[in-house]
Amino acid sequence: INVQDKINLLRFRLDRQSHITIDQEKCAACASKPCLFACPAGMFTLAESEVLYSHEGCLECGTCYVICPGKSITWHYPKGGCGVSFREA
Ligand code: SF4
Numbered sequence: 001i002n003v004q005d006k007i008n009l010l011r012f013r014l015d016r017q018s019h020i021t022i023d024q025e026k027c028a029a030c031a032s033k034p035c036l037f038a039c040p041a042g043m044f045t046l047a048e049s050e051v052l053y054s055h056e057g058c059l060e061c062g063t064c065y066v067i068c069p070g071k072s073i074t075w076h077y078p079k080g081g082c083g084v085s086f087r088e089a
Contacts, residue, residue: 007041007059015082018055019075020064026072027051035064035073060084 020043027033033051035044041057044064060083065075077083 003040007057009087010059011085011087012056013082013085014056015078017079019078019083020053020055020058021074022051022053023072023074024050026070030068030070030072032069034067034069038063038067058084 028049033044033046035051035053036046040061040063041059043055043058044051044053046052055078058078060077062075065073
């Protein structure tokens with residue numbers, strides 16, 4: 001089973017309020033933008049030099065928060081009962 005198939009087995013309960021925010025001013029000063037490559041769920045994309053993100057499919061690994069060199073990302077767990085539910089294949 002590959003990673004995408006495993007992700008497809010997960011269940012998500014949407015928290016309408018994003019648990020991820022980006023300080024776009026700080027982010028613009030970052031040349032490497034590792035969040036674009038490190039997120040296992042592909043939540044970050046680049047659009048005309050601005051990093052866009054989605055929180056709906058977040059796996060709650062915290063990689064983006066830890067890896068961001070400019071500390072542009074604010075991250076916390078979704079509110080209780082929301083977010084990802086993991087289960088075995
Ligand atoms: Fe992606 Fe993990 Fe950050 Fe969620 S916490 S957006 S899965 S890197």
